[in-house]
Amino acid sequence: xxxxxxxxxxxxxxxxxxxxxxxxxxxxxxxxxxxxxxxxxxxxxxxxxxxxxxxxxxxxxxxxxxxxxxxxxxxxxxxxxxxxxxxxxxxxxxxxxxxxxxxxxxxxxxxxxxxxxxxxxxxxxxxxxxxxx
Amino acid sequence: xxxxxxxxxxxxxxxxxxxxxxxxxxxxxxxxxxxxxxxxxxxxxxxxxxxxxxxxxxxxxxxxxxxxxxxxxxxxxxxxxxxxxxxxxxxxxxxxxxxxxxxxxxxxxxxxxxxxxxxxxxxxxxxxxxxxx
Amino acid sequence: xxxxxxxxxxxxxxxxxxxxxxxxxxxxxxxxxxxxxxxxxxxxxxxxxxxxxxxxxxxxxxxxxxxxxxxxxxxxxxxxxxxxxxxxxxxxxxxxxxxxxxxxxxxxxxxxxxxxxxxxxxxxxxxxxxxxx
Amino acid sequence: xxxxxxxxxxxxxxxxxxxxxxxxxxxxxxxxxxxxxxxxxxxxxxxxxxxxxxxxxxxxxxxxxxxxxxxxxxxxxxxxxxxxxxxxxxxxxxxxxxxxxxxxxxxxxxxxxxxxxxxxxxxxxxxxxxxxx
Numbered sequence: 088x089x090x091x092x093x094x095x096x097x098x099x100x101x102x103x104x105x106x107x108x109x110x111x112x113x114x115x116x117x118x119x120x121x122x123x124x125x126x127x128x129x130x131x132x133x134x135x136x137x138x139x140x141x142x143x144x145x146x147x148x149x150x151x152x153x154x155x156x157x158x159x160x161x162x163x164x165x166x167x168x169x170x171x172x173x174x175x176x177x178x179x180x181x182x183x184x185x186x187x188x189x190x191x192x193x194x195x196x197x198x199x200x201x202x203x204x205x206x207x208x209x210x211x212x213x214x215x216x217x218x219x220x
Numbered sequence: 221x222x223x224x225x226x227x228x229x230x231x232x233x234x235x236x237x238x239x240x241x242x243x244x245x246x247x248x249x250x251x252x253x254x255x256x257x258x259x260x261x262x263x264x265x266x267x268x269x270x271x272x273x274x275x276x277x278x279x280x281x282x283x284x285x286x287x288x289x290x291x292x293x294x295x296x297x298x299x300x301x302x303x304x305x306x307x308x309x310x311x312x313x314x315x316x317x318x319x320x321x322x323x324x325x326x327x328x329x330x331x332x333x334x335x336x337x338x339x340x341x342x343x344x345x346x347x348x349x350x351x352x353x
Numbered sequence: 354x355x356x357x358x359x360x361x362x363x364x365x366x367x368x369x370x371x372x373x374x375x376x377x378x379x380x381x382x383x384x385x386x387x388x389x390x391x392x393x394x395x396x397x398x399x400x401x402x403x404x405x406x407x408x409x410x411x412x413x414x415x416x417x418x419x420x421x422x423x424x425x426x427x428x429x430x431x432x433x434x435x436x437x438x439x440x441x442x443x444x445x446x447x448x449x450x451x452x453x454x455x456x457x458x459x460x461x462x463x464x465x466x467x468x469x470x471x472x473x474x475x476x477x478x479x480x481x482x483x484x485x486x
Numbered sequence: 487x488x489x490x491x492x493x494x495x496x497x498x499x500x501x502x503x504x505x506x507x508x509x510x511x512x513x514x515x516x517x518x519x520x521x522x523x524x525x526x527x528x529x530x531x532x533x534x535x536x537x538x539x540x541x542x543x544x545x546x547x548x549x550x551x552x553x554x555x556x557x558x559x560x561x562x563x564x565x566x567x568x569x570x571x572x573x574x575x576x577x578x579x580x581x582x583x584x585x586x587x588x589x590x591x592x593x594x595x596x597x598x599x600x601x602x603x604x605x606x607x608x609x610x611x612x613x614x615x616x617x618x619x
């Protein structure tokens with residue numbers, strides 16, 4: 088039961104680089120977000136719609152290991168897949184590679200809890216659970 | 221009737237620099253926002269409270285002229301003052317200088333319209349108008 | 354002699370939104386940067402290569418008029434075209450529209466000076482000038 | 487041998503919030519960076535000077551656990567202290583609390599390797615090691 092892995096390409100923006108001439112480390116978490124938005128979309132869900140229903144996927148943990156730098160002008164590929172889908176929480180896993188040579192730039196994960204507007208944990212709706220598993 | 225000019229110090233963050241080794245140009249608009257938040261606070265208002273009342277200061281125009289670069293580790297000073305306070309709109313003006321030598325780094329303005337949650341323009345409340353003029 | 358207009362699509366990131374539920378105003382300048390990077394690429398140049406030759410397109414002015422908000426999950430289209438190509442400076446113009454209905458969200462420009470590593474203005478190389486005009 | 491803990495206050499910027507009305511998760515890594523810059527400064531070092539000598543503190547790992555959201559207008563306190571100072575690597579630890587009530591918002595760490603311009607690991611200079619231990 089291997090999960091589907093979704094891949095998204097991102098062109099490195101000048102805004103994302105820093106004084107060291109490489110992509111600033113916090114921006115990998117932004118790319119992770121792009122990866123999971125696209126993963127969810129690829130399953131036929133739209134996270135914007137989930138929020139319109141008053142549900143939010145709050146991040147409770149984020150982790151990233153940096154292997155090699157990304158630079159302006161390069162295209163990176165974010166590989167995203169879910170795991171550990173529990174009652175009201177789930178995990179997304181990521182690998183970021185450089186498109187031109189496949190070199191691994193970073194890998195990490197984010198853990199999320201589904202909450203409502205009152206910041207109360209909510210059971211992941213069956214519709215969503217079915218699509219992610 | 222010169223307006224009061226409020227000054228706020230900002231330490232340049234690594235995250236704000238780019239590949240050129242200087243502060244990325246869009247971040248001056250973030251510093252302008254810090255300047256006007258602090259200006260409003262210095263007048264005894266809290267923009268967070270204004271939003272809690274369902275009023276938002278939407279930006280309708282932004283302009284910045286870049287004179288000299290800011291670098292990581294430097295402290296900049298944002299000088300902020302309002303002008304052109306009309307029925308439902310107002311302008312904030314900014315000068316950004318380098319603290320250690322006073323060199324002008326950038327200057328610009330933002331124009332705002334007060335709107336409600338339905339994105340309808342609203343008259344600037346007298347309480348706010350009185351404080352800004 | 355109408356200039357070529359280049360269009361680039363950008364999917365709004367969660368990171369780009371703010372407390373008002375719309376895209377934070379400084380991010381339009383980031384999108385302008387994506388637009389001009391793609392414009393230059395579409396002409397067969399790579400701005401990353403220009404920088405490797407020790408030339409930088411410093412921004413000396415930026416301007417943006419905001420017409421309507423962009424929201425998470427929407428796709429925007431950045432329309433980019435150069436103008437006012439002078440000895441060592443040039444201007445890029447932008448219109449940002451919402452993809453699904455073509456509504457104009459913002460328009461603006463940035464003015465640039467070509468400089469070298471010593472921050473001295475440099476004549477725009479003929480190779481670049483030819484491609485932009 | 488408890489390490490010194492350095493505290494830095496940060497006022498939440500509007501730019502740092504997102505659609506959920508809270509600070510976007512990647513920005514905690516920016517705050518961590520502000521924390522370690524200030525930690526290093528408090529020890530009499532200036533990271534900008536370290537870079538001028540051709541040494542860079544590359545991030546190889548980042549981790550953050552999110553406990554409670556931060557909102558626009560609040561002031562947060564970043565508590566920073568180093569640990570695991572090895573031959574060419576070290577770790578920084580962080581706790582972010584809300585100033586007004588001391589509530590823990592997030593905690594995490596970053597691990598760094600000292601590298602030179604050729605991205606080769608370098609021994610942490612005695613001058614720096616002495617200050618951090």
